[in-house]
Amino acid sequence: MERAQLLRIQSRLKRCLTPAFCLDYDGTLAPIVTNPAAARLPDGVAALLQQLSDRHPTAIVSGRAVEKLQAGRGAWVDVPGVYYAGSHGFEIRGPNGSQLNYTVAAQLLPEVRRALEVLHAKLAPIPGVQIEDNKFVASVHTRNVSAADLPAVDAVVNGLLEEQPLLTRTAGIHVIEVRPQIHWHKGKAMGWLIKCMCEMLGLPSGADSRKATAMPIFIGDDVSDEDAFAELRGGRGIPIVVRAEAPLRRSTAAELWLRDPQQVAEFLAMFLNS
Numbered sequence: 637m638e639r640a641q642l643l644r645i646q647s648r649l650k651r652c653l654t655p656a657f658c659l660d661y662d663g664t665l666a667p668i669v670t671n672p673a674a675a676r677l678p679d680g681v682a683a684l685l686q687q688l689s690d691r692h693p694t695a696i697v698s699g700r701a702v703e704k705l706q707a708g709r710g711a712w713v714d715v716p717g718v719y720y721a722g723s724h725g726f727e728i729r730g731p732n733g734s735q736l737n738y739t740v741a742a743q744l745l746p747e748v749r750r751a752l753e754v755l756h757a758k759l760a761p762i763p764g765v766q767i768e769d770n771k772f773v774a775s776v777h778t779r780n781v782s783a784a785d786l787p788a789v790d791a792v793v794n795g796l797l798e799e800q801p802l803l804t805r806t807a808g809i810h811v812i813e814v815r816p817q818i819h820w821h822k823g824k825a826m827g828w829l830i831k832c833m834c835e836m837l838g839l840p841s842g843a844d845s846r847k848a849t850a851m852p853i854f855i856g857d858d859v860s861d862e863d864a865f866a867e868l869r870g871g872r873g874i875p876i877v878v879r880a881e882a883p884l885r886r887s888t889a890a891e892l893w894l895r896d897p898q899q900v901a902e903f904l905a906m907f908l909n910s
């Protein structure tokens with residue numbers, strides 16, 4: 637990260653007690669891989685998250701279902717002090733053993749289950765399609781689908797939404813996602829999480845005092861992260877996009893830039909050495 641960017645961060649952090657880290661998973665902490673089921677944290681990153689969460693409020697805000705990330709056999713993050721907002725924020729959980737367990741739009745879960753069944757049945761004939769169950773979100777991966785077949789995938793998803801208007805579609809990197817149609821996203825989830833983290837850590841948590849308490853640092857690489865970046869513009873936080881190339885100003889609401897997950901890890905490590 638350039639010196640000018642670091643100075644901007646330092647001057648914003650001077651106005652509050654602590655940074656609050658909200659970190660996307662795929663493409664931010666874990667490098668992008670062709671098989672969505674194989675995306676894992678690089679060596680050392682779980683330890684880094686542990687140390688970070690010992691000192692500062694720290695959360696993973698991801699499109700993945702919380703179960704895949706949080707704890708237990710085979711969980712991909714499994715760091716005791718970390719908070720989670722999974723399924724793009726539809727499910728929020730506190731660290732292992734905490735009581736915080738909040739879901740948004742639980743009444744639409746049966747709709748998402750039904751959508752998964754329909755997608756499996758109708759997309760099975762199209763080579764390369766992978767369907768991932770992210771609990772509140774049905775993710776249709778198109779990375780391995782030929783360009784000629786993409787319109788057919790689109791048509792199936794649009795047909796499904798005609799039958800299930802309580803759901804909507806969003807787009808990510810080679811993925812179409814079907815989720816509840818309500819005004820909730822990573823940005824809203826981040827705001828709620830920070831309030832909860834301040835409360836649980838005994839930090840001032842009222843709407844006004846929070847501004848001087850926790851300064852959100854959101855790092856993400858994907859379309860859904862833009863909702864969180866937008867909430868933090870204008871000094872309300874530190875929105876950082878992860879991209880291989882420096883982003884054009886209009887292509888993101890983020891104000892700062894890191895190149896890849898390795899730079900993200902280096903950036904986070906800085907907060908342990910300062």
Ligand SMILES: O=P(O)(O)OC[C@H]1O[C@H](O[C@H]2O[C@H](CO)[C@@H](O)[C@H](O)[C@H]2O)[C@H](O)[C@@H](O)[C@@H]1O
Pocket residue numbers: 660661662663667668669670671672673675697698699700768770775777779808809810811813858860
């Ligand atoms: O919010 P995130 O944690 O970034 O999750 C967004 C989506 O990430 C995953 O898909 C992406 O990463 C895969 C593994 O590197 C890659 O194969 C895929 O093409 C990317 O779109 C995840 O599988 C999705 O369910 C998430 O919504």
